[in-house]
Amino acid sequence: MAASTSTQTSNRTQVGIVGAGPAGLFLAHLLRRQGIDCVVLESRSRAEIEDTIRAGVLEQWVVDLMNQMGLGDRMMREGHFHSGITLRFNGESHHIDMAGLTGGKRVTVYAQHEVIRDLVAALLEDGGEILFGVSDVQLHGVESDRPSIAFRRSPDGPLEALRCDWIAGCDGFHGPSRQAIPKAVRNEFQVVYPFGWLGILTEAPPSHPELIYANHERGFALLSTRSPEVQRLYIQCDPKDDIANWSDDRIWSELHARLEDRDGWTLTEGRIFQKGIIAMRSFVCEPMRHGRLFLAGDAAHIVPPTGAKGLNLAVADVLVLSRALDAFYKSGRTDGLEAYSAVCLRRIWKAERFSWYMTTMLHRNPAETPFEQRVHLADLDYVVSSRAAMTALAENYVGLPMD
Incomplete structure (x- = not known):
């Protein structure tokens, strides 16, 4: 204009x-x-x-800044403080102790x-x-x-x-x-990534105390939380797909398949009251x-x-x-x-x-070769079996120093 x-x-x-x-x-x-x-x-x-x-998800230094500025009272009452995350692939779960690897730093889930x-x-x-x-x-x-x-x-x-x-x-x-x-x-x-996220909000109690990032042959999935009564979950999908193609039953079926593990962990379902698809870049x-x-x-x-x-x-x-x-x-x-x-x-x-790095390692790109997919799984295996690799992931996840 x-x-x-x-x-x-x-x-x-x-x-x-x-x-x-x-x-x-x-x-x-x-x-x-x-x-x-x-x-x-x-x-x-x-x-x-x-x-x-x-x-x-707020990095440790952002939480500290909000508190220093007198803006963090409600966040400290209602936020969820996570000392680690779980990586899930090949049907197995691996906990990354971020606090233990970074001298006590953690992240806060606060929308x-x-x-x-x-x-x-x-x-x-x-x-x-x-x-x-x-x-x-x-x-x-x-x-x-x-x-x-x-x-x-x-x-x-x-x-x-x-x-x-x-x-x-x-x-x-x-x-x-x-x-x-x-x-x-x-x-x-x-x-521009060839996949997007289908996200939902559901009325349900937490299925797990911390975030779960899952690499599955059917695609990526993420379990997060909003409050003791509301949970947020995501599954990888075609970014051009129509949300009308995703019934609640289909969403829950995919979440169960992608988040399951061999130890018998189960996902708690609830009423889905919001859902949508976002592209990624x-x-x-x-x-x-x-x-x-x-x-x-x-x-x-x-x-x-x-x-x-x-x-x-x-x-x-x-x-x-x-x-x-x-x-x-x-x-x-x-x-x-x-x-x-x-x-x-x-x-x-x-x-x-x-x-x-996190996106390519955890998602299944339809354009990738089987070789590349195996490399991503090898990367995940290396992360969970090497303290140095786990520390690098944890340091980046909780937030690099500001100075």
């Missing part, structure tokens, strides 16, 4: 944040704690971002939409500004020292301009921020900065959910960015801002590698 040449209302802030997902909300909290003004613009309503159900609810409530209570339901968002002047964000508060409202020193594009893969970087300077790397955009615009979270990178890295990478991005902005406003230093992309990408590519 062409940009308007005039606006009816003019606003000013230090950092304009596009997107109220995990990246944008965490950044707003971090900046406000440093005394930096910011405004968050979000195209969806508050109800939409809070009620869109998405799973979430992303619950994190968003906590961050939104705390930000608004603290006097922060989130503009929900905005439209026609356009970024201007990102290569100048006076960038701005044009938007409408309602579809029929006047076009306004939010003038700022810096813009943080936290608006996801389909948002306008990445598109504001000229194609000539944007390098995009992508892998790996994606990275370089650089993550152009002029006064910084990309963070899904606007800059996507990982398949197998490695449980998406939300954690978003928080890592904005933690780096908030520190760089703090140094700029306190002492005029720009080295952190100039290094932002390189610093973030070093961590991102490690997470991309781990997510790709």
Whole structure:
């Protein structure tokens, strides 16, 4: 859409944040704690971002950060703390003691939409500004020292301009921020996987105390949890399949087949109240900065959910960015801002590698040869029989150090 040449209302802030997902909300909290003004613009309503159900696994350092910021009370009451995971293949189960291998670190299963609810409530209570339901968002002047964000508060409202020193594009893969970087300077790397996940939420008690990742000849399966009453499970499927082809009976049949083991473990069924199919990709955009615009979270990178890295990478991005902005406003230093992309990408590519590794090792790719499938099984066998390999997996899973 062409940009308007005039606006009816003019606003000013230090950092304009596009997107109220995990990246944008965490950044707003971090900046406000440093005394930096910011405004968050979000195209969806508050109800939409809070009620869109998405799973979430938080690395140890993210849990620690939320607690340090005073945002973790409900997470500590309602989250599920896992000290390990189970890898299941060839009908056998193998426990990976992540806490024992990493000096006590663990992960917390706490859904992303619950994190968003906590961050939104705390930000608004603290006097922060989130503009929900905005439209026609356009970024201007990102290569100048006076960038701005044009938007409408309602579809029929006047076009306004939010003038700022810096813009943080936290608006996801389909948002306008990445598109504001000229194609000539944007390098995009992508892998689209030939499989997807069919995910369900079911009313049932936990079938297992921790996550189970299963490699089966019929395809991958994952058992997770949401609460003592609600469980989340996934099975590998064709990403182009129609969810209407999957009856509840068919889903349960596949889950039983793929998650079974030789020790007689059984899966507890319940009423399925949500189901859907998601495609999977790996994606990275370089650089993550152009002029006064910084990309963070899904606007800059996507990982398949197998490695449980998406939300954690978003928080890592904005933690780096908030520190760089703090140094700029306190002492005029720009080295952190100039290094932002390189610093973030070093961590991102490690997470991309781990997510790709977990995904290819655990799934059955229909295009693979029997040789390649046997290599993946050998990889799993090596992981569960080598302490060094188990440690490497555990270190990546619970989260690499931020510094």
